[in-house]
Amino acid sequence: MFNKKNNSSVDSAILDLLLESRHQILVVLSADKKIIKVNNAFKEFILRQSGKEISEGDDFLHYLSNNKASFYSELIDKAVKTGNQLVFETQFDSTSDDEYFQVVLDPVKSNNGEVEHIIIFSYDISDLRNAKKRLYEERERLSVTLKSIGDGVIVTDLENKIVYYNDAASEITGYDDTEVISKYCNEILKTNDALANNIPTTTQIKRKDNSIINIEYNKNSIKNNSGYEIGTIFVFKDITDRLKIEEEIIKNSKLDSLSLLAGGLAHDYNNLLTAILGNITLCKIFTEDTNLLENLDQAEQAALKASELTQKLITFSKGGEPVKSIFNLKVFLEESIHFCLLGSNVKVEFDICETVGDFSGDKNQLGQAINNIVINSKQSMPEGGTIFVSAKRKDEISEHSIIIEISDEGQGINEKILSRIFDPYFTTKTNSLGLGLSAAYSIIKRHNGTIYASNGPDKGATISISLPFTGSPQTAKPVESSNKKNKTLLHILIMDDEKIIRDTLSGMLKKLGCQVTATENGVETIEKYKEMMNSENPFDLVMLDLTIPGGMGGKQTIANLLEIDSKVKAIVTSGYYDDPVIALYDRYGFSDVLKKPYTFEELSRLIQKYRY
Incomplete structure (x- = not known):
């Protein structure tokens, strides 16, 4: 830039032009660090920092603080020795921590190639540096925010290459950020759907492990201050569990x-x-x-x-409350499934842990659930095959349960309908009501359990059931001894609003050798009971229908009878199990329960208990 001319080391015209600048510092030194020329910007800077007036010919280092003097002395010596330009950022000699300069040390060589002068050119970069610092801090705050939120965030450039990927996105997709940065977004978010822009919507994506999950996402363009698009931000969250709950x-x-x-x-x-x-x-x-x-x-x-x-x-109604008893689960499963497969070309293999032992549940309801599942598995293998049944205990601090799995070798369940197979009336078979698996679902729910279906790795489907231990089952209230020992002719009071039931039940009881009085409602029943209570032929047993439309039903009637006679023996009957009285009859004062419809044999066995 500068040329040697006679005894002058710089081109005066160019130098004077540069020296007029009041915005950038310009200093011309001799190789031994003596001041030759300085501009007004440097003079004002030194005057502001130290209060000193600069004189040409003085030592440049004299105007700097000790630490800066040593710093510049080493750099000037290096520039003189190497002849190379040096560029660096520093506070020059500022007392302000926020004041930074970019400094250029440019050696000027004589005609013989030796460095004769050093030109120091410096300009204030404080605003630029502070802007960069603010931008960095803002990016850090944004990064911390994006990392802390639960939604996945992916930022791409105009080529759809990923430039940012937060921790939540990594957790949802299974990919680490090191695996995805600079890759195309559609390589990571593998989906068959076109990802809509600016429209919140849902879709399915494939994770790194190839599993399919449901996501809810919003895709928006990123624009600069001029309104030009510079990239895309993709915000999404895994809604697989939420959809399961909604289903x-x-x-x-x-x-x-x-x-x-x-x-x-x-x-x-x-x-x-x-x-x-x-x-x-x-x-x-x-x-x-x-x-x-x-x-x-x-x-x-x-x-x-x-x-x-x-x-x-x-089973579908709220009245399907389990009437529990204790039974051996291993024997129950083996007998139920063997019976269900009689005469078919399907075999069964059991893997039931000996620790399963006794279980408390409604044997009839659970039998129906198991049979429905096994029938479904059997029908999936028209050419024959094997059903695999396993049962084991799961004992944890907060949970004690039985896990039952029933697997088949059929074609499996179409993924599109997998979530619907427990829906009422859903079926893929002709001549089927579609009640089997939904009945099983409802029964398991009534036992506070869970049931779900899955496909095997190669073929077949598996129905998994988890049933909790529920404590002691409902047991019949012991029949207290009465003064009438070995009584053959029982006097029974029956209450039912349906005449056909009163007549039919009366006929069966009379055939069993009982004397019968029939009433239509609770008020009439209480009056009859009071009337006969102190007679020579009081009632030995009361049979009460649980529900009397428009009148006093069995629950209220037994409460009134107990106030009259604390030793009254009563059986509750019902064709609908909408009330906890059926499952917990003894808590309401009943001795037994008789579900409608019942056979003559069932009625006979029950009545026999009250003859002694």
Whole structure:
């Protein structure tokens, strides 16, 4: 830039032009650090920092603090020795921590190549440095914020390459940030859907482990101050668990809706079946015609089959509360499944831990659930195969449960319908109501358990059930001894609003050798009981229908009877199990429960208990 000219070491015209600048510091030194020329900017800077007036010819280092004097002395010596330009950032000799300069030491060589002068050019970069510092701090704050939020955040450039990837995104997708930075976003967010811009929506993506998850996302453009797009920000969260919960809520809502219909149907239907079964029994008793007896047997079997359907309806209703007893779970599973597979080309293999032992639950309901699952598995293997059944205990500090898994070798369950197989009336089969697996679902829920379906790694499906230990089961209230020992002729008071039930039950009880009085409601029942209480022939047993439309039902009636006679023996009957009285009858003062529809044999066994 500067040339040697006679005894002058610089081009005066150019130098004077530079020296006029008041914004950048310019100092010309000799090789031995003596001041040759300085501009006004440097003079004002030194005057402001130290109060000294600069004189040409003085030692440059004289105007600097000790530490800066030593710093510049070494750099000037290095520039003189090497002849190379030096560029660095420093506070020059400022007393302010926020004042920074970029400094250039430019050696000027003579014609013989020796460094003769050093030009120091410096300009204030404090604003630029502070802006960079603020930008860095802002980016750090933004980074900390993005790392702390639960949503995944991915930032891409205009080429859709990832430039930022927070910890939540790593956790959701399974990829570390080191694996994704500078890669195309669609290599990480593997989805078949076009990712919409500025529209919050949901889709499915494939994680690093190839598992599919559901995400909710929002994709927006990033623009600079001029309004030009410079990238994209993609904010998303894993909603897989939330969708499962929503599906569960919808499923429960469907079951609640069905329960209103199913409960009423089951109640009325069971009343009719009770009358049908009772009258068939009475007809069988009073006839000796072989052909007629055969027809009555067939009618009875048909009615019992119909009662199985009402049991399924009851399962959907809120009244399907388990009536629990203790039974051996291993024996129960083996017997139920073997019976279900009789005559089929499907085998079964059991892996039941000996520690499973006894279990407390509703044996009839659980039997129905297991049978429905096994039937579904059997139907998935029309050419035959094997069903694998395992059961084991899971004992943890906060949970004690039984885990039952039933697997088959069928084609598995289509992923698109996997979440719907427990829905009421959902079926892929012709001539099927679609109640089997939804009934199983409801039964397990009534036992405070969980049930879910999954596909095997190669083929087949697995239904997994978790059932908690629930403590002691409901047990029948012991029948207290009365003064009437070995009484053959029991005096029984029955209450039911349906005349056909009163007549049928009266006929069966009379055939069992009982004296019967029938009433329609609770008020009439209480009056009759009071009337006979102090007579020579008081009632030995009361049978109360739980629900009396528009009148006093069994629950209120037994409460009133207990106030009259604390030793009253009562049986609650019902065709609909909407009330906890059925499952917890002894807490309400009843001695036993008799579910409708019931057979003559079931009634006989129950009455026999009260003859002694």
